[in-house]
Amino acid sequence: MIPHSDKKINKLKPGLYVVSTPIGNLRDISLRCLDILRDTDTILCEDTRVAQKILNKYDIKAKLISNHKFNEKRNLPKILEILKKNKSVSIISDAGTPSISDPGNLIVLECIKNSIDIFPIPGPSAVTSAVSVSGFSEKYYFYGFFPEKQKNIKNDLENLSKIDSSIVFFISPNKINKIIVHLKKYFAGRKILICREMTKVYEEYTRCDIDELENYESTLKGEITIVVSGKKKTENRSNNLEESDKKKIRSMINKNSVKDIVNMFHKEKNISKKKIYDFCIKAKK
Numbered sequence: 001m002i003p004h005s006d007k008k009i010n011k012l013k014p015g016l017y018v019v020s021t022p023i024g025n026l027r028d029i030s031l032r033c034l035d036i037l038r039d040t041d042t043i044l045c046e047d048t049r050v051a052q053k054i055l056n057k058y059d060i061k062a063k064l065i066s067n068h069k070f071n072e073k074r075n076l077p078k079i080l081e082i083l084k085k086n087k088s089v090s091i092i093s094d095a096g097t098p099s100i101s102d103p104g105n106l107i108v109l110e111c112i113k114n115s116i117d118i119f120p121i122p123g124p125s126a127v128t129s130a131v132s133v134s135g136f137s138e139k140y141y142f143y144g145f146f147p148e149k150q151k152n153i154k155n156d157l158e159n160l161s162k163i164d165s166s167i168v169f170f171i172s173p174n175k176i177n178k179i180i181v182h183l184k185k186y187f188a189g190r191k192i193l194i195c196r197e198m199t200k201v202y203e204e205y206t207r208c209d210i211d212e213l214e215n216y217e218s219t220l221k222g223e224i225t226i227v228v229s230g231k232k233k234t235e236n237r238s239n240n241l242e243e244s245d246k247k248k249i250r251s252m253i254n255k256n257s258v259k260d261i262v263n264m265f266h267k268e269k270n271i272s273k274k275k276i277y278d279f280c281i282k283a284k285k
Helices: 031-039 047-057 074-081 107-113 124-131 150-162 173-186 242-252 256-268 272-284
Strands: 015-020 042-045 063-066 089-091 118-121 140-145 166-171 191-196 206-208 224-228
Touching: 015 031, 031 089, 031 118, 042 047, 042 074, 047 063, 063 074, 074 089, 074 107, 089 166, 107 118, 124 191, 124 224, 140 150, 150 173, 166 173, 166 206, 166 256, 173 224, 242 256, 242 272, 256 272
Parallel strands: 015 089, 015 118, 042 063, 042 089, 140 166
Antiparallel strands: 166 224, 191 206, 191 224
């Protein structure tokens, strides 16, 4: 894919700009992100104090509106009024991408309902950063933060334990010890990567088997992202094709190559390729 020109567009199109900001290191911000924030009419932010740190660093003057989970619904009419006047509005979170475990989804939905243009301005992501250094499957499921109620946590983890792909969680430091016991119960036999303070001065990465996890003696500080490895393939105890497998192969044999059938059943059932191949040859006769 050939990237577009890096030439700056002076006049922003009216609409909502969903802008990703650094997850820790302020130097990770993109040039395009800075251009958008400089030229936008209004910036929605979770915490004006956090937003000012990055805006001051890059000498950006802008009108800020505090927009967090406790007031974002109340803010909707005011923001929509601005957007309907053909103005540009950017939304940023304290770190990372808005509407991904952060405020933003409500205004995005309202823009869709009102046919207002929405533009993603990509950038740093705790999710992809953690997955990229995990060494686990590139196929992953993003869960986000855990709910407050223990019953909901248990129900969610029980369902997630059936997923084959890696799973990414966000967790606050004061809750990690309460979660470890559940991780050990529902993800026994898997590996885990615990990322703390990614991209910051004291960033830390802990890798181990989940069964070896121990509670932290002191309260951790900073943002934490957890990646749990995918579910291990279970061995096929009989290592034989079941009748349902044989029936399926017979229905496929004249439409698919033997090689494709062998590879598919070997991957799904973990049965030896020779046994699958022998049955395919028998079924073709």
